Amino acid sequence: MRRSGIFPAIIHKYPTKCADSGVRMTRQLEETIDSLNPTVALRVLDAVDGTLEALRVDALVLGNTPEIQELVRRIDAYKSHLERQRSMIQKSPAIEAP
Numbered sequence: 001m002r003r004s005g006i007f008p009a010i011i012h013k014y015p016t017k018c019a020d021s022g023v024r025m026t027r028q029l030e031e032t033i034d035s036l037n038p039t040v041a042l043r044v045l046d047a048v049d050g051t052l053e054a055l056r057v058d059a060l061v062l063g064n065t066p067e068i069q070e071l072v073r074r075i076d077a078y079k080s081h082l083e084r085q086r087s088m089i090q091k092s093p094a095i096e097a098p
Contacts, residue, residue: 026078026081029048030085032044033045033085033089038089038092041089042086042089042090045082045085045086045089046086048082049079049082049083049086052075052078052079052082053079055075056072056075056076056079059071059072059075060072
């Protein structure tokens with residue numbers, strides 16, 4: 001059964017090669033999550049979310065420039081998609097006890 005997965009994070013305001021790699025990473029993560037049992041998938045999502053949060057904090061410490069604001073906005077978009085994915089998995093009836 002294929003879950004709907006993580007959506008491509010956003011259409012970037014400033015398209016670059018980096019924007020394309022972000023979509024590829026999101027697709028790779030979606031495929032990985034879909035291949036795991038729900039309990040393990042939730043753990044992976046938690047780990048990715050923690051990493052994104054650490055990067056977000058690091059970026060905010062660097063200052064308040066338009067580039068950093070864009071980076072934080074992108075990180076927040078990824079985190080939002082992770083939360084939607086987590087919610088979908090938690091609603092699935094196949095979650096096993098850890």
